[in-house]
Amino acid sequence: MTSAAAVMTRDEVEVFLAREFPQIGIGENFILEAVGLMSARMRLAAHDRNLRPGGTISGPAMFALADVTLYVAILAQIGPVALAVTTNLNINFLGRPPPGDLVCDCKLLKLGKRLAVGEVWLHAPGRDEPLAHATGTYSIPPR
Amino acid sequence: MTSAAAVMTRDEVEVFLAREFPQIGIGENFILEAVGLMSARMRLAAHDRNLRPGGTISGPAMFALADVTLYVAILAQIGPVALAVTTNLNINFLGRPPPGDLVCDCKLLKLGKRLAVGEVWLHAPGRDEPLAHATGTYSIPPR
Amino acid sequence: MTSAAAVMTRDEVEVFLAREFPQIGIGENFILEAVGLMSARMRLAAHDRNLRPGGTISGPAMFALADVTLYVAILAQIGPVALAVTTNLNINFLGRPPPGDLVCDCKLLKLGKRLAVGEVWLHAPGRDEPLAHATGTYSIPPR
Amino acid sequence: MTSAAAVMTRDEVEVFLAREFPQIGIGENFILEAVGLMSARMRLAAHDRNLRPGGTISGPAMFALADVTLYVAILAQIGPVALAVTTNLNINFLGRPPPGDLVCDCKLLKLGKRLAVGEVWLHAPGRDEPLAHATGTYSIPPR
Numbered sequence: 001m002t003s004a005a006a007v008m009t010r011d012e013v014e015v016f017l018a019r020e021f022p023q024i025g026i027g028e029n030f031i032l033e034a035v036g037l038m039s040a041r042m043r044l045a046a047h048d049r050n051l052r053p054g055g056t057i058s059g060p061a062m063f064a065l066a067d068v069t070l071y072v073a074i075l076a077q078i079g080p081v082a083l084a085v086t087t088n089l090n091i092n093f094l095g096r097p098p099p100g101d102l103v104c105d106c107k108l109l110k111l112g113k114r115l116a117v118g119e120v121w122l123h124a125p126g127r128d129e130p131l132a133h134a135t136g137t138y139s140i141p142p143r
Numbered sequence: 144m145t146s147a148a149a150v151m152t153r154d155e156v157e158v159f160l161a162r163e164f165p166q167i168g169i170g171e172n173f174i175l176e177a178v179g180l181m182s183a184r185m186r187l188a189a190h191d192r193n194l195r196p197g198g199t200i201s202g203p204a205m206f207a208l209a210d211v212t213l214y215v216a217i218l219a220q221i222g223p224v225a226l227a228v229t230t231n232l233n234i235n236f237l238g239r240p241p242p243g244d245l246v247c248d249c250k251l252l253k254l255g256k257r258l259a260v261g262e263v264w265l266h267a268p269g270r271d272e273p274l275a276h277a278t279g280t281y282s283i284p285p286r
Numbered sequence: 287m288t289s290a291a292a293v294m295t296r297d298e299v300e301v302f303l304a305r306e307f308p309q310i311g312i313g314e315n316f317i318l319e320a321v322g323l324m325s326a327r328m329r330l331a332a333h334d335r336n337l338r339p340g341g342t343i344s345g346p347a348m349f350a351l352a353d354v355t356l357y358v359a360i361l362a363q364i365g366p367v368a369l370a371v372t373t374n375l376n377i378n379f380l381g382r383p384p385p386g387d388l389v390c391d392c393k394l395l396k397l398g399k400r401l402a403v404g405e406v407w408l409h410a411p412g413r414d415e416p417l418a419h420a421t422g423t424y425s426i427p428p429r
Numbered sequence: 430m431t432s433a434a435a436v437m438t439r440d441e442v443e444v445f446l447a448r449e450f451p452q453i454g455i456g457e458n459f460i461l462e463a464v465g466l467m468s469a470r471m472r473l474a475a476h477d478r479n480l481r482p483g484g485t486i487s488g489p490a491m492f493a494l495a496d497v498t499l500y501v502a503i504l505a506q507i508g509p510v511a512l513a514v515t516t517n518l519n520i521n522f523l524g525r526p527p528p529g530d531l532v533c534d535c536k537l538l539k540l541g542k543r544l545a546v547g548e549v550w551l552h553a554p555g556r557d558e559p560l561a562h563a564t565g566t567y568s569i570p571p572r
Contacts, residue, residue: 011239059229067202086202087544088517088566090233090376091404092421094396108418110380113517115542115568117378119419127337130395133379133405137517139544154570230401231423233519235546235564237539253523253560255318257400258373258425260521262562276548278521278564280374282401345515346493353488372488376519
């Protein structure tokens with residue numbers, strides 16, 4: 001596990017994502033709040049298309065938030081690698097999200113040469129209680 | 144594990160989903176191809192909003208397909224229970240989907256009073272090679 | 287998610303495990319170090335039968351440590367329920383354990399009426415670096 | 430995904446395991462029944478140390494059976510690679526095993542250059558009903 005500082009800033013990651021993955025809607029659906037040492041935080045804005053009846057955010061939207069936050073944490077740590085791909089994601093749904101935005105905190109557990117593993121917590125803004133928790137693995141292409 | 148026949152037909156499940164979960168876009172994005180004994184098959188139509196550059200279907204869209212096919216297999220077996228919820232889903236991404244539709248086959252592994260567990264394979268139409276595989280658990284409300 | 291204090295002490299849990307699950311070898315293979323609010327810590331003693339060549343602890347022994355620590359955290363929180371059973375456990379192996387004991391820290395993510403979900407980290411004594419990480423679900427019998 | 434025939438026979442795998450991993454107890458605890466194209470079958474003999482009260486096989490013993498059967502299926506397909514390691518294993522426990530042996534069937538879902546993914550079913554001899562199901566990933570060292 002590396003202990004080196006992140007090599008990309010929040011702004012650099014944002015520019016990279018907007019250019020390489022325009023369909024994610026970075027800065028619109030998905031707000032990049034912060035990147036740090038082996039960590040990242042994103043927010044999913046409560047747009048209509050992510051909602052289920054009752055105003056709660058859908059499972060696939062929660063999956064997307066978990067997946068992109070993990071990708072961002074890896075990206076910030078190793079630099080722009082468009083071709084890193086998710087190989088596994090295991091998600092536990094713990095509670096029904098209240099209407100509104102959803103925040104996702106990611107911590108990388110391992111950053112190896114070939115695989116990166118991290119965990120994420122999804123929660124309502126300003127609340128600690130986890131609404132979902134996921135662990136995921138990305139395969140990192142040879143550099 | 145039950146060995147009883149499914150209690151809802153394909154058409155009954157489709158009507159139920161269209162009424163209870165209009166946002167899924169049943170019959171449009173997600174085509175219900177068949178339901179059977181402890182099983183179901185759905186197809187994800189290759190709409191623009193599900194696509195990544197290169198025309199392949201996105202990870203969250205694949206997650207959504209896995210999740211809804213599992214739900215349909217449970218529904219067909221136990222009858223209309225809108226409140227069953229996913230508690231866990233573990234997905235392995237195995238290959239890059241080719242441009243075009245994606246088919247999902249679900250087999251239920253266990254159908255208990257409180258929990259249902261199933262597995263799904265995602266593959267291109269007419270091809271056996273799995274592009275993703277998932278196992279998931281639904282919590283079934285007391286009846 | 288409950289915020290109530292644990293209802294069993296470390297010593298009470300130890301007595302319960304020794305009586306109900308003698309084959310675990312509590313206090314011998316598996317040392318219960320602490321229980322707390324929605325948490326527990328155990329240590330796996332490096333006995334020969336848990337070792338692989340090179341003196342590292344085997345995967346199944348790491349699985350057993352993860353599973354029992356999760357069980358202990360639930361037990362301490364809800365009281366003696368011998369019949370709670372693991373329904374799902376997802377484990378990521380992150381690094382090769384050094385020879386010697388292994389410590390496991392558990393934090394419960396959700397404690398519902400029917401399901402409890404928690405995560406665990408396995409690490410060498412006195413070191414933070416995770417060697418394995420798992421999330422698991424227990425089904426809790428009606429009380 | 431390869432479609433090439435397995436490169437090791439059942440007997441060759443057995444000799445390799447006995448030499449490289451004597452602590453597994455191949456041919457004693459774990460019986461290698463068959464290897465095939467992207468597949469393997471093993472049997473866990475019901476020895477006392479694997480049992481829980483009531484004579485059923487313990488969770489860690491089921492994990493060990495799942496893990497080793499996956500390893501054997503990979504080994505048979507790619508040849509003797511002692512250093513392949515489990516990176517992830519997700520197991521769902523579906524039913525209480527009856528007293529007696531347990532059989533595990535493995536099918537590889539993907540065999541790439543760096544990662545192999547497979548699924549396994551655990552069931553009683555001669556019965557189809559799955560008692561546990563797991564998917565796992567092995568990292569394959571550069572050759």
